[in-house]
Amino acid sequence: MDSDILVSRTRTTTAKGATGHLTIDLAALGRNYRKLVSMLAPVRAGAVVKADAYGLGAERVAATLYGEGCRHFFVAQFVEAVRLRPTLAHDAQIFVLNGLQPGNEIAGAERGIVPVVNSLAQWRQWSATARMLKRCLPAVLQFDTGMSRLGFPREERAELAAALGDGSNVEILFIMSHLASADDMESDQNGEQLAEMSRIADEFPGLDMSFANSGGVFLGDAYHGVLARPGIALYGGAPNNGEANPMEPVVSLDVAVVQTRTVPAGTKVGYGGAHVTQREMRLATIAAGYADGLPRTLSDRGAVYVNGIRLPIVGRVSMDSVTVDVSALPEGTLTLGSLVEVLGPNQTLEDIAGDAGTISYEILTALGDRYDRQYR
Ligand SMILES: *Cc1c(COP(=O)(O)O)cnc(C)c1O
Numbered sequence: 001m002d003s004d005i006l007v008s009r010t011r012t013t014t015a016k017g018a019t020g021h022l023t024i025d026l027a028a029l030g031r032n033y034r035k036l037v038s039m040l041a042p043v044r045a046g047a048v049v050k051a052d053a054y055g056l057g058a059e060r061v062a063a064t065l066y067g068e069g070c071r072h073f074f075v076a077q078f079v080e081a082v083r084l085r086p087t088l089a090h091d092a093q094i095f096v097l098n099g100l101q102p103g104n105e106i107a108g109a110e111r112g113i114v115p116v117v118n119s120l121a122q123w124r125q126w127s128a129t130a131r132m133l134k135r136c137l138p139a140v141l142q143f144d145t146g147m148s149r150l151g152f153p154r155e156e157r158a159e160l161a162a163a164l165g166d167g168s169n170v171e172i173l174f175i176m177s178h179l180a181s182a183d184d185m186e187s188d189q190n191g192e193q194l195a196e197m198s199r200i201a202d203e204f205p206g207l208d209m210s211f212a213n214s215g216g217v218f219l220g221d222a223y224h225g226v227l228a229r230p231g232i233a234l235y236g237g238a239p240n241n242g243e244a245n246p247m248e249p250v251v252s253l254d255v256a257v258v259q260t261r262t263v264p265a266g267t268k269v270g271y272g273g274a275h276v277t278q279r280e281m282r283l284a285t286i287a288a289g290y291a292d293g294l295p296r297t298l299s300d301r302g303a304v305y306v307n308g309i310r311l312p313i314v315g316r317v318s319m320d321s322v323t324v325d326v327s328a329l330p331e332g333t334l335t336l337g338s339l340v341e342v343l344g345p346n347q348t349l350e351d352i353a354g355d356a357g358t359i360s361y362e363i364l365t366a367l368g369d370r371y372d373r374q375y376r
Contacts, residue, residue, distance in 0.1 A: 270315025
């Protein structure tokens with residue numbers, strides 16, 4: 001309650017020239033990290049900062065988490081690692097989950113970037129690079145335990161084990177796998193993947209293991225290995241569906257009003273005239289659309305909030321704007337430049353994702369760059 005009051009008091013109510021304010025609460029990010037650290041101890045918590053830290057800004061996010069003691073940072077693509085590497089101290093390691101595309105090995109080795117090796121093809125490239133540079137290069141090995149996306153499939157394990165024995169100049173830092181259904185605590189797939197991972201640990205003895213994503217952290221100690229890889233939970237998303245969200249919100253979004261009008265019953269609103277008003281309606285058009293990360297599937301479904309009052313989206317979401325029904329507000333509440341809440345105390349990431357028929361991850365990573373971004 002207290003924190004809600006704090007949030008509403010510090011919330012700006014006018015746009016001050018911006019189309020919207022995207023606020024990223026780095027202190028809340030730090031508290032979310034500390035919460036995971038305390039749940040995991042003595043297991044370490046890394047951080048997944050791929051896709052620009054789920055849209056929140058990889059550099060700011062990684063610097064904040066480094067300050068909290070995080071030293072293991074996971075990105076998906078090599079280009080993300082190249083951008084992040086110079087911003088972090090040398091004792092921070094950056095892992096590329098997708099591994100390296102042919103041609104990136106030398107640049108990766110020179111920058112001290114650690115690839116996640118997913119296949120025999122990637123293994124051969126990385127160990128050939130190590131031989132050529134006459135250096136020992138670090139790597140992580142990823143195994144497929146049931147997702148069929150990335151990692152050594154079962155059929156490649158024997159050949160990999162033989163290659164590891166041949167003194168390949170590659171130092172394996174740890175092995176890892178990824179859970180496909182950790183967001184569903186009841187899913188049988190969690191236990192199936194854990195069983196497969198322990199078979200792999202037996203086949204590759206003496207190597208540390210990384211397994212849990214955000215959802216996996218909450219599945220219990222058996223899933224923790226020595227290093228967890230949370231992403232969404234750091235950014236305030238719910239780690240497990242259908243459970244209370246234990247994480248603190250990190251992102252809030254307020255969007256500016258561009259124009260208001262009153263229309264009679266029977267008026268078409270938006271593209272395709274898809275919405276026809278059933279009654280007289282006061283409308284406000286706000287300055288964010290699908291190009292700013294409000295999915296088009298929110299057409300005639302989602303809502304925004306002002307003073308805790310729900311204002312439904314009317315008609316289709318446009319590229320740069322959305323029209324909302326503000327009839328529930330006292331007349332004159334909203335004028336040019338007023339702000340409406342899209343993400344905040346009244347609407348969580350999961351709320352808007354649910355209305356849009358998607359997941360919190362997609363909402364975060366789609367947030368556009370036309371907002372005024374403020375880091376707190
Ligand atoms: C994205 C990703 C994570 C983080 O997942 P969250 O559900 O956001 O915690 C961890 N590991 C791998 C391999 C990933 O691709």
